Amino acid sequence: MxxxxxxxxxxxxxxxxxxxxxxxxxxxxxxxxxxxxxxxxxxxxxxxxxxxxxxxxxxxxxxxxxxxxxTAAPEQALALALDMQLATRHVEHAHIVEVRLLLETWAAEHAHEGGSDRAAAAQLLERMDEPDLPVEEFLQLDAAFHVELSRAAGNPLISTLMDALRTSIADHTLARARSLPDWPTTAARLRSEHHGILERVRAGDREGAAGLLRNHIEGYYRETADVDTGEPRP
Structure with a gap:
C-alpha cells in the first residue's frame, strides 16, 4: 500500500x-x-x-x-480529475454541458421551498448587475450563482459536482467569453435570464425554472460553439 x-x-x-x-x-x-x-x-x-x-x-x-x-473539499479532487480528463480529450466540453443540464435541471425540479440558497443567489445577481463588471468577475459570480441554485434540492453531492464542473472549465469559459464579438450584449442577456430563473425558483415553479435553466445553458453553449473551432455543435 x-x-x-x-x-x-x-x-x-x-x-x-x-x-x-x-x-x-x-x-x-x-x-x-x-x-x-x-x-x-x-x-x-x-x-x-x-x-x-x-x-x-x-x-x-x-x-x-x-x-x-x-477539511471537506471533495470538489477540489473532482475538479483535478476533470482537468486531466479534459486535457487528454477523454472528456469534451460538450460532455460537461450535458452533465450540467442533468444536474441543474434535476436540482431545479427537486428544489425545496425556502432556504438560504435563494438569498445567496439573489446577492450574487445584485453584484452581477453592477455596470462595467470585468468579464472575469462576471463569470466567477455566474459560476457561484449556478452552484447556489443547485443547493436548492438539498443534495450536497449535486452542488459538489457542480462546483467541480464549473472550476474545471473556468479557463475555457473565460477564453470563450473574451472571444465573443459583443460581450456586453451577451452579459446583459445572461443577467436577464438569471433573474428569470431565480424568479421561477422563488415562485415554486420547479418545471418552469428547469426549462429556463435548460434554455439558458444550451443557448450560451450554442452562442459560443464556434469560438473553439475544434468543438462541434451540440
Missing amino acids: KAHETVMGWVTAELQSGRLSIGDHLPGERALAETLHVSRGSLREALRVLEALGTIRTSTGSGPRSGTII
Whole structure:
C-alpha cells in the first residue's frame, strides 16, 4: 500500500469512529509517522497528495489555523480529475454541458421551498448587475450563482459536482467569453435570464425554472460553439 493510501485509510477510520472530525488537527509529523509506521519523508509526500485532493490543509506558523487540518473539499479532487480528463480529450466540453443540464435541471425540479440558497443567489445577481463588471468577475459570480441554485434540492453531492464542473472549465469559459464579438450584449442577456430563473425558483415553479435553466445553458453553449473551432455543435 502506498503511503498516501495508508494515511488516507487512517484518516477515514478516525473520521468514521468519531475520534476525528472536520476541522480537527492531525497529530504532529513525527507522531503520525510513528503511528502509521512510515518514514517522515513518505508521510510528507502523502500529505501533499491529500492536500491536492482537498482532504487536508497545511499551514505554517502558530495559532489555531496552523498545522495540518482535516477539511471537506471533495470538489477540489473532482475538479483535478476533470482537468486531466479534459486535457487528454477523454472528456469534451460538450460532455460537461450535458452533465450540467442533468444536474441543474434535476436540482431545479427537486428544489425545496425556502432556504438560504435563494438569498445567496439573489446577492450574487445584485453584484452581477453592477455596470462595467470585468468579464472575469462576471463569470466567477455566474459560476457561484449556478452552484447556489443547485443547493436548492438539498443534495450536497449535486452542488459538489457542480462546483467541480464549473472550476474545471473556468479557463475555457473565460477564453470563450473574451472571444465573443459583443460581450456586453451577451452579459446583459445572461443577467436577464438569471433573474428569470431565480424568479421561477422563488415562485415554486420547479418545471418552469428547469426549462429556463435548460434554455439558458444550451443557448450560451450554442452562442459560443464556434469560438473553439475544434468543438462541434451540440
